[in-house]
Amino acid sequence: MSPKKTSTCYVRFDQDLCTGYGSCLRVCPTKAIRVKNKKAIRIVDQCIGCGECIRICHEGAVSAATEGPELLKRDHVAIALVSPVLYAQFPGVMPKDILLGLRQMGFEHTIDMSYFLEIFQFATEEFINRNRTSQTAPWPLISPVCPVVVRLIAFRFPNLLPNVLPVLRPVALMAREVKSRLIPEYSKKGEKVVLYYINPCPTKKEPSCLSGRKQDGSSEIALGINDIYPELVKHVDQIKAADGIPFYQTRFEYETCATGNASMWAMSGGEIADMDTDKSLAVSGMEETISYLEKIELGLFQDIEYIEFRTCREGCLGGALNAIDKYLAKGAVQKMIKRFGLGRRLHRENIMRMYEKGEFQSEKKPAKLTSLFGAHKEALSIDSMRKIEKVLELIKGKDCTACGAPDCRTFAEDVVRGDAVLKECLFVDAQKKRKR
């Protein structure tokens, strides 16, 4: 087994808080967690950053590898890149007021990601439309918006990588815009720029960009929505109570959010709600996502053109780092949609000109994704497969997790690979004692 680490680039484990209860074992979709000696948790290099372990841990031993807001000091230009899930945390408040609150907190610029989600949506529709005749990608196309889904596919369903829509992800479009327009202005003046990604989950970014200074002198930090919520809620309350809202000059359209319905992106189905294809589905939840991916691999759903997957139940508003309950947030989103409808703010023609120039084409090839997130375990030989079956016969398979592995099959595999010993299984141990 690969290195015994206690933290990945997405989650941190606190050994002192861990009681070895092991509820995290079962929920990990890549079976990356083992409990040893009732305390130590070790993680193999298979974390895809879904946050299921954060959600389930009663002891609070697992947390997101995000940074606290205390970093927001005055020695740099702070740019907030805002996931629209943040808007869903403030029922009845307009997105522009929430962004204003962030600026009052000390962010120099606020970038509204829903603007880029809309661009992405136009590009997606165009790709689907062309794919009907060109057949360049297999149906059903899979949304690349949720990064956990993409990593899950690379890890467990590499067959389906060609189905992942080859359009640049909204977060990539947003980062490109900020890096080409905003950052150069400050780096010319020699000022330090820090990009703060405000996220509902431990992972909206690739591990490579989580740390380190960039060439242009900027750096990037991931913040959880729950990290900034306590502070932000004070500012938002003030703004709501104020008679006249102070006017803020913003230079770019995406620095504020003119539409009330932008929070719909946070909800499962929000991505496809206004898309011009009827043959689309929205699936949310880790179990459901896996079940659908398994079926697509068997050749099902080829009559569907596009599937929006979110591994969090109910969509991004069910993310592990949100501030309010997902059903409250969903209610808030539904009310906004009722009030403002589904309309878009951008014009198709402008986006299509960019599309023709190939500006949305994702360069991430399946092979690259496999090398980044694929399973790096050694392949099992025919002989090993037979040995695993023998171990399974011995342990009688109750999936009790007492050995510290998520299920009997994984334990048997660990034994054959030399990463666990047979007597760690309570059933085997008890049988031996009885015989003596």
Place this chain on the structure above:
Amino acid sequence: MSKFKKSFHIKGRDFIRAGEASINVQNLLKSMDFDPRLIRRVAICGYESEMNVVMHGGDGSLSLEVDTDRLILEISDDGPGIEDIDLAMQAGYSTANDDHREMGFGAGMGLPNMKKNSDQIHIESNRDQGTVVRMIFFLPEGGKTD
């Protein structure tokens, strides 16, 4: 002794759990790191045959055999059997009933699809004596080490 064999039960008329055996086969093949394209072919064959058992065949089983030079998928059931195998192999020929069609099955592409995706297919069936379908997938040069 260089083979690995494992079989899975298929419950007739259980449309909710249909596909589970094929998913299990698929997962075994993935842990052995076979070419994804090969796994996909096996999985499609597994699913098509599993659906045949679920729709027509009563109870049955799906078994996977891994040898150094080939994979063998064998599906057997105790169902009504196939009356005319040549006819059943024709694309579009189906004995599915209206209920099956309502669920989106019964296009008559099951056996033709299995034939297309496997290297060899053998069917043994007689009326009221069940059916055994055996599909062989040859591994590329070098095969799988024991």
